[in-house]
Amino acid sequence: MTPEVRLQVRLLAIDLGLRCGWAAFDRSGRLLAYGSRHFGARGSLRKAIPQILGLYPRLESLVIEGGGDLSVPWEKEAARRGVDVRQVPSEAWRETMLKPKERRSGPDAKAAAGELAWLLIERSGAKRPTSLRHDAAEAIVLGSWASGQRPPLA
Secondary structure (H helix, E strand, O other), rough: HHHHHHHHOOOEEEEOEEEEEEEEEOOOEEEEEEEEEOOOHHHHHHHHHHHHHHHOOOOOEEEEOOOHHHHHHHHHHHHHHOOEEEEEOOHHHHHHOOOHHHHHOOOHHHHHHHHHHHHHHHHHOOOOOOOOHHHHHHHHHHHHOOOOOOOOOO
8 A cells, every 4th residue: 555545544454363354444435555464473563553544644443353362463553553442243334234044153144244345345446356355345334334334236
């Protein structure tokens, strides 16, 4: 991501875990970039968070799916930077972004989020991946939901 694009990022969505999915959005809710990163250990994740948030000097909002002790360092660093943090369970965005039959089970919801993420990538004009990990896909859909976007019609 270029420095110019990093300046446009206002919302960062994180699918929390040692393998984090992330998606960056501009003020209008347009997807700018996304990806997945494996940290391997909690300490590696904690050390990386200030660097990650430091990439986006105009970041206004951080939305995190998941909780527990992995969310604490994200929340602390965001608060230190004056970034609003919203922690949500997966059910919150899935209810709006996925059809009832798509959210009957976790695997069904992950598959549906993957399909929806492809549509959102296409709509945004962001670079298309050769493959898309489920954590990145969920971060894309989470961020789209947090931006007030609704699922595109297939």
